[in-house]
Amino acid sequence: MSANAIRARVTRRSFQLELDLAWDERVLVVFGPSGAGKSTLFEVVLGLHPDARPLVRIGGTLLDDPDLRRRTPLERRGLGWVPQDMLLFPHLTVKENLRFGVARSSGSRPLMGSGSQPLLETAIEVLELGPLLARRVDEISGGERQRVAMGRALASAPRALLLDEPLASLDLALRARVLPYLLRVRDELDLPILYITHDPDEAMIVGDRAVVIDAGRVVADGPPARVLWSRAVLPLSEALGLENVLEARVLETATDHLIARTPGGLRLTVPCPTPLAPQHTLRLGLRAQDILIAADPPGRISARNVLDARVVTLETATDGVLVHVDAGEPLVAKITRAAADALELAPGARVHLVIKSQALRRLA
Amino acid sequence: MSRAELLSMTGLTLQVALVATAFALPFALALAYTLARRDFPGKPLVQALLALPMVLPPVAVGIALLLALGRRGPLGPLWSLLDVELVFSWWAAAIAAAIVGFPLLVRACEQAFADVDPRLERVSRSLGVGRWQTFWRVTLPLARRGVLYGVVLAFSRALGEFGATAIVAGILPGRTETLALGIYSRVQLGDDAGALTLCGASFVLALSAMLVAETWLRRPRRRFEGPGA
Numbered sequence: 001m002s003a004n005a006i007r008a009r010v011t012r013r014s015f016q017l018e019l020d021l022a023w024d025e026r027v028l029v030v031f032g033p034s035g036a037g038k039s040t041l042f043e044v045v046l047g048l049h050p051d052a053r054p055l056v057r058i059g060g061t062l063l064d065d066p067d068l069r070r071r072t073p074l075e076r077r078g079l080g081w082v083p084q085d086m087l088l089f090p091h092l093t094v095k096e097n098l099r100f101g102v103a104r105s106s107g108s109r110p111l112m113g114s115g116s117q118p119l120l121e122t123a124i125e126v127l128e129l130g131p132l133l134a135r136r137v138d139e140i141s142g143g144e145r146q147r148v149a150m151g152r153a154l155a156s157a158p159r160a161l162l163l164d165e166p167l168a169s170l171d172l173a174l175r176a177r178v179l180p181y182l183l184r185v186r187d188e189l190d191l192p193i194l195y196i197t198h199d200p201d202e203a204m205i206v207g208d209r210a211v212v213i214d215a216g217r218v219v220a221d222g223p224p225a226r227v228l229w230s231r232a233v234l235p236l237s238e239a240l241g242l243e244n245v246l247e248a249r250v251l252e253t254a255t256d257h258l259i260a261r262t263p264g265g266l267r268l269t270v271p272c273p274t275p276l277a278p279q280h281t282l283r284l285g286l287r288a289q290d291i292l293i294a295a296d297p298p299g300r301i302s303a304r305n306v307l308d309a310r311v312v313t314l315e316t317a318t319d320g321v322l323v324h325v326d327a328g329e330p331l332v333a334k335i336t337r338a339a340a341d342a343l344e345l346a347p348g349a350r351v352h353l354v355i356k357s358q359a360l361r362r363l364a
Numbered sequence: 365m366s367r368a369e370l371l372s373m374t375g376l377t378l379q380v381a382l383v384a385t386a387f388a389l390p391f392a393l394a395l396a397y398t399l400a401r402r403d404f405p406g407k408p409l410v411q412a413l414l415a416l417p418m419v420l421p422p423v424a425v426g427i428a429l430l431l432a433l434g435r436r437g438p439l440g441p442l443w444s445l446l447d448v449e450l451v452f453s454w455w456a457a458a459i460a461a462a463i464v465g466f467p468l469l470v471r472a473c474e475q476a477f478a479d480v481d482p483r484l485e486r487v488s489r490s491l492g493v494g495r496w497q498t499f500w501r502v503t504l505p506l507a508r509r510g511v512l513y514g515v516v517l518a519f520s521r522a523l524g525e526f527g528a529t530a531i532v533a534g535i536l537p538g539r540t541e542t543l544a545l546g547i548y549s550r551v552q553l554g555d556d557a558g559a560l561t562l563c564g565a566s567f568v569l570a571l572s573a574m575l576v577a578e579t580w581l582r583r584p585r586r587r588f589e590g591p592g593a
Binding site: 046074076080081156 | 484
């Protein structure tokens with residue numbers, strides 16, 4: 001029997017979520033586009049959907065079982081929930097927020113964390129919250145709020161952590177600052193973690209196992225590296241930031257890379273640590289933001305793939321310009337508005353696409 | 365009118381209003397929280413019934429109370445058994461004031477509770493804090509301003525309560541004669557100077573209560589009403 005299991009069927013007027021999961025790995029990443037049902041999964045784990053007849057076992061403890069008529073109330077589930085918008089208590093200081101659930105940790109359940117050190121101290125240390133303790137929660141930054149929310153959950157001596165897109169509300173620079181704390185929490189406190197994200201990189205870095213949810217169903221389940229690029233996930237590629245998917249056939253292989261050719265005639269250099277037989281079919285994913293556009297032919301350059309292309313259309317996106325090009329295969333690149341203006345890109349313009357071979361991900 | 369008379373009437377008025385508010389508050393909090401957080405069949409009916417004491421003629425409320433509290437009413441045997449005489453006592457005045465102020469209190473508290481994000485209560489419970497503790501540690505502190513506003517409103521309403529009180533408590537000098545009742549009886553007796561003095565006292569009391577409300581509750585927004593509150 002697995003240490004963790006979730007089985008439930010949530011029915012809403014416009015939405016249905018069916019779950020049947022069992023796993024032993026420490027970090028389960030719940031992955032999928034927004035609206036897929038990821039947050040509803042958390043609500044099931046938190047016991048907020050009793051009508052779904054849920055079976056929930058976390059860290060070896062049976063929380064809900066419809067057959068045994070067992071239901072554990074939210075306050076006794078022992079789950080360190082970090083909601084997406086953190087929900088710090090606005091009338092309390094950082095320290096008071098951290099201490100909020102501490103009473104529970106002095107109870108009978110064995111303390112987790114390093115040795116006999118109280119969990120609150122451990123959380124403050126690991127998340128470097130010391131300098132923030134006296135502050136009010138509206139005085140601290142987004143990244144600090146995220147750390148406080150995590151600390152608050154940890155200090156309550158949970159049997160597992162539920163992290164709901166902990167990095168999503170942070171900008172890129174902040175993500176890079178908060179991620180190491182997250183990894184420290186994962187590595188220094190031996191806790192099962194359920195981790196919701198829609199970012200494939202995050203899922204790969206953090207997860208030991210991944211489930212992909214789409215439209216209320218689990219469409220893939222397994223090791224992140226395998227699951228995130230599986231065929232089941234392909235229809236979600238765009239939602240996952242993989243705007244270009246290419247089929248290609250292996251032409252020749254070398255020690256650490258191979259050359260492949262698409263039906264449209266593109267020759268691509270792809271990293272490949274294990275040799276593949278010629279004529280093997282590959283499916284490659286390429287993010288729009290990983291394609292550089294050059295107006296003039298680049299000279300000596302490390303990127304192994306430089307492709308001639310013609311601009312088809314320009315499309316304004318919320319965070320830049322999507323440049324649709326024809327390079328023998330239709331491709332889409334994402335660049336900033338300023339870059340598009342500087343290159344004087346217009347339909348019909350001849351350009352050169354620069355693609356690092358590392359940016360080509362093997363999907364299947 | 366003697367100074368002692370004025371003081372005792374003012375004291376009685378304050379006593380009645382304080383007891384009325386304190387008596388109404390726990391019921392109002394429980395009812396307001398339920399209304400703010402739960403949907404149940406008949407909720408509109410409950411809310412309509414709740415508004416009745418505010419819209420009915422106070423005299424009608426007084427008659428209803430007379431029936432409920434009197435020894436000749438349906439609950440009479442109970443009062444006889446307990447050997448309590450509520451009608452024509454200051455307790456009756458307090459009960460009348462509590463009932464008339466109750467809708468104001470519930471409305472303000474309901475609004476205040478509705479403004480507290482229920483997800484904060486969920487987070488609290490997920491941290492191992494039960495429903496009851498969560499109410500005291502999260503919901504009530506965050507709703508504090510609105511609850512206090514309701515308390516001041518209900519208290520002020522109780523200070524001036526006349527119609528229901530006159531019916532159920534009578535106008536008994538020294539026992540049930542609050543300022544509002546005193547003004548009326550002075551006017552009936554043709555004691556215009558006395559009536560005016562009592563009006564002055566009422567004015568001071570009401571103004572003080574409202575000043576408290578305005579200065580205390582309209583202070584610059586406190587820290588916990590910042591973003592995310």
